[in-house]
Amino acid sequence: MAATKASKEQKYDRQLRLWGDHGQEALENAHVCLINATATGTEILKNLVLPGIGAFTIVDGHTVSGEDAGNNFFLSNNSIGRNRAQAATELLQELNGDVSGNFVEESPDKLLDNDPEFFHRFTIVIGVQLPESTCLRLGSVLWNASVPFLICKTYGLIGYMRLVVQEHTVIESHPDNALEDLRLDQPFEEFKNHTNSYDLDSMDKKDHSHTPWIIIVAKYLEKWLSEHNDQLPKNYKEKEAFRQTIREGTRKTDGGVPEDEENFEEAIKNVNTALNLTKIPSSIENLFNSEQCNSITSQSSPFWVMLRAVKEFVHDEGKGSLPVRGTIPDMIADSQKFINLQNVYREKAMQDAAAVSKHVECLLRSVGKPPESISEKDIKLFCKNASFLRVVRCRSLAEEYSVDSVNKDEIASYMDNPDSEMVFYLMLRAVDRFYQQHSRYPGVYNYQVEEDINKLKVCVNSLLQEYSLSVNIKDDYIHEFCRYGAAEPHTVSAFLGGSAAQEAIKIISHQFVPFNNTFIYNAMSQTSATFQL
């Protein structure tokens, strides 16, 4: 309905400015599964329901305890004794009427026993406060079904997240400080023709001081090349000399005083970045060399088909370069000069995108797919972001946990500093071990704290031994983890709630870049770290 669409535009306005209508559409088509409506779980879901995911399903076999009602904003003391999935669904559902909330009163282990394919329907599965065995089982099912899996845990003042996704492609990574794509070191023909239309010396004062700095640099560069054997200014000395030629190009008054020409100042200021060589980023070269790019089949996703097409473009029409991005930064200039220059870049970008399109069509035909199955719009967007493409591949849980493939180097090198956040990862693994052995977590009751310290230490040592890790874990951390008693304080849950929800949104929308693959948050020091395990 038109009314609903307009009111959604209003409601979601602040976030639409970040991920656009197409990002919002992806969210609204997503179905998220949350396992365990603990404080951490409901805080994560709150930050997914508010921005309007299509649907959620909470899987939880627990009944609400007094403890649950004490740390969870989405449970009340009236929920005590009721199924936790159902109770939480009610209070989460009322956050946003656009979202469809569902619940399954069942433990994930039971579902894995009886109906593992239950999980195949979800866009992403978020598992919270799960024991190791469940994580590994579920991890395996979701890996084989290519369903992204986000594991979250709040343990005392420590937050933990693990992302498990085989291959996640990102076209719109929205980099914070991207370099411009101006091609001043290898100007394309249309740009050369455009700069040739300028004769700086014969321009009147107003035009001269409102000529875009890009043109100025191009002109002076042309002169420099002709006087320096076609060699670009390379070192500081040469760049400074080049800047000087531009400085000398400023108009002077009759008395010989340089006029105030801001565009020339901009040109001088931008010389360094302007002279950056046009290069294909190594990350993109790596993608070009990957298996998925080189063997395009009918199963290949549009990302890989388009990437292959760009690769072919690079070797053909692109003459070794990516398609021109087509954007220029704002600069001192009169409107017409700026717009004309902008159009030169825009038209070249369109041309390049059209050439890439032809390659896309060929590739699609070669694998028996209709050429329209990838739209012009998508190809243009891809070309515009060609320098910023990202692919995130996380190792499976099985790889992380297996003795044969554990990332010993990563763990050991971080543990060179015994207070590194890595120690918390190892402690979390150790308490998981404790749980496996004793069917409970250490230090839950006051009387257990002291005696569990030694038991936990045994788990720590057996873990280190099993993985042949010669690292030292200070006793203080073992004591602290017994002290935590597997508590799930609300403020730490809420921090993870925001963090995890945004990672889930990145996975769903394919915009911005997810972490890879283990995140640790330490609320004691308000620090964090990301490891690739």
Add this chain to the structure above:
Amino acid sequence: MAEMDEPMVVDGGSGVSFEWGGRWSHIKKFLERPGPFTHPDFEPGTEALTGFRNINVVDMDTIDVSNLNRQFLFRPKDVGRPKAEVAADFINSRVPGCCVVPHFKKIQDLDETFYRQFHIIVCGLDSIVARRWMNGMLLSLLVYEDGVLDPGSIIPLIDGGTEGFKGNARVILPGMTACIDCTLELYPPQINFPMCTIASMPRLPEHCIEYVRILQWPKEQPFGDGVALDGDDPEHIQWVFQRSLERAAEFSITGVTYRLTQGVVKRIIPAVASTNAVIAAACATEVFKLATSAYIPLSNYMVFNDVDGLYTYTFEAERKENCSACRQVPQDLHFQQSSKLQEVLNFLTENASLQMKSPAITATVEGKNKTLYLQSVPSIEQRTRANLSKTLKELGLTDGQELAVADATTPQTVMFRLCFTS
């Protein structure tokens, strides 16, 4: 604003029990058990922490539909109601025993007797000016005895802010650690386009929109004389949008959209639930630490960014040697006797460490308190405007003279000392 209560009240007076078994189980582990990382002042005990019972919330705003994507205490039916009141109602009903008292006011509408009653102040303000004001208020409550700060007069300030996927949380102990003004240069400058670009040389769609907002609207007064542009009125935005399209067409500029128009006119900052949740959680953790001494608080500034993975950076912001807000010593102002008062005014507004908005300058001249310049009251502005073009000597000011400056950025006047240079 959180105030710690005495040991728990089980019966709220109406027969309703605020307790149930296990309610504080998660929190108790941090209050009752000793540990290797606790604050040196921490004493484990079984005196019940009953959660933050008495909380006051101050907010001058009413709820807008665009708040609903992230402000989870508000519902569509609440649109138009005061935020402070709706938030208080919601929490009081969801969290038994919690008593949130709302104040539908500007923070500046409350005075030191109000702020003095709190143990901790937490801010989620939407402007630097407001932050500086609160900072100044808490600094004004500090008590110095023989030049020594009385720690009992310190009210910690926890400040959080977000923009899109970026945020920061900081802990300020007024008079002891870096204050808001100490780190003013950390904040990025506001972008305002040059007038000549807007007036005669637009290149971007934003320039076209600013042209309509700044030049065309005042000229055409489309909704009546004296009717100011209201960014919240869709009809106003629609008008600006249409005129911006026309302006853009004149210069062959593409990209003017309704969304962009609204964004430029209202200076909208994108916002999502997740970043706010992270920063709010970090702030709440610090409130907990300060209130219970369970751990050493954040020292003292954390930044967060989850555009690419998740990134945090935690550092100790340092107090500025000559901070105009938190240092007890009057700041020196170096000018020539022949400098005009206008130059002093310019310095106060343009200097990166001061960044005053509309300073009012007074001085004691020949035993009498004299207002040299004040902009915010039209009659006084008219009367004192001539002083701006007079020299400091002509105004009767002497070397070493103290100037008192008042400004929106601080509740207290800031003292400066004039130092004449040759």
